[in-house]
Amino acid sequence: MSPVVDAHLVVDRGAFRLDVPLCVAPGEVVALLGPNGAGKTTALRALAGLQPLTAGHLVLAGRDVDRPGQRHWTPPEHRPIGVVFQDYLLFPHLNALDNVAFGLRRHGADRRSARRRAAEWLDRVGLGVQARSRPRQLSGGQAQRVALARALAVDPVLLLLDEPLAALDARTRLDTRAELHGHLDAHPGAALLVTHDPLDALVLADRLVIVEDGRVVQEGDAATITARPRTDYVARLVGLNLYRGVADGHAVRVDDRLTLAVADPLHGDAFVAFPPSAVALHPRRPDGSPRNTWPAVIAGLQRHGDNLRVQLDGPVAVAADVTPAAASHLDLAPGRPVWAAVKAAETRAYPA
Incomplete structure (x- = not known):
């Protein structure tokens, strides 16, 4: 046609x-x-x-x-x-x-x-x-x-x-x-x-x-x-964190200080995306299952629906969504150090 x-x-x-x-x-x-x-x-x-x-x-x-x-x-x-x-x-x-x-x-x-x-x-x-x-x-x-x-x-x-x-x-x-x-x-x-x-x-x-x-x-x-x-x-438009890096199998290097483990195997230039809801915040480095953890500093807090949208600085800038109860428990405030964690299964990796 x-x-x-x-x-x-x-x-x-x-x-x-x-x-x-x-x-x-x-x-x-x-x-x-x-x-x-x-x-x-x-x-x-x-x-x-x-x-x-x-x-x-x-x-x-x-x-x-x-x-x-x-x-x-x-x-x-x-x-x-x-x-x-x-x-x-x-x-x-x-x-x-x-x-x-x-x-x-x-x-x-x-x-x-x-x-x-x-x-x-x-x-x-x-x-x-x-x-x-x-x-x-x-x-x-x-x-x-x-x-x-x-x-x-x-x-x-x-x-x-x-x-x-x-x-x-x-x-x-x-x-x-x-x-x-x-x-x-x-x-x-x-x-x-x-x-x-x-x-x-x-x-x-x-x-x-x-x-x-x-x-x-x-x-x-x-x-x-x-x-x-x-x-x-486009990532902000659809509500995702997005990073560009170089993939080698199940790892994508997005910064000199950060390599993310991903579920999708790739090689070469790649994007990694995940929603703010996939980012967990911890007062100290977490033990256990998350393979992707890094230190961050809270840059800002704002209401986002029923949750709080937390803006983080660190090896990469990232947005995280947490409940008001979790925010109170973590005593979140601008300038406070935290650890961010994202499970590999929560990521999407695809060719750049």
Whole structure:
């Protein structure tokens, strides 16, 4: 099946260069994740036509829309794209019905048919009774649904969502995420979700593309990404400690002062990952089964769900999760020395 989006997005902005290959299949939802400044917004703007490519190409449903080498560029209003912006950008002087109809009018529909289709879309997102309401009369979740209806009403080949849930409170976000998931499932075209929230990406997307410093550092489905992170950012995103080293059988040397015993035999460059919950803390060097033990110093403590997240300095920086009772028993405090221990069976080792 031919991709809806076939792109190589190259954009130069001063010293920063975005260089991201991207393909999205019909009906597929791809999440673009990365830290601040990674290039996510630049990629979205390039797809929407708000930022011309410096090089590369963008083909939507077999149609060239941006190919700098041939001096071909299609303006935003002529691209088969719908966009839901982070702050929704609803027109404050128009009611919900006319906000949705606006995109249809821009695509050539007459006023009557545009308003009829807009009404159908408002019904579809559960806002038919709010058709006459202005944006200031809508809740955050309602405004998001109006923006989504406006984007989908034009039957876009590509739907772009820029942090579509970021402006919502936690409760509204939960409900709206579930509704959005249903609408994305029903959308026959491609969808690209730009977000920094791993939960939004894991719930809504079929595939994740991780961008750092303008480059793709990892991509795959959620299970692949969470099982085998390849950068510190991705490891933090999925809640794992991650180290790179050199493997020799069941041992991976990650630092001059630390070699970790691992369950998976490997040779050569390797990653080792384990969750904070796998790290046990002891007031003195433990005896018994743990093969991986090292001295550490507590660098910080913070609440993490029902537990405490302990940040440790030592041969390697590591995060450990302990219960409040264990923390009290150990008398944990910043600057206090402890011993960290991780069983080899709790580690994951894989080629770098």
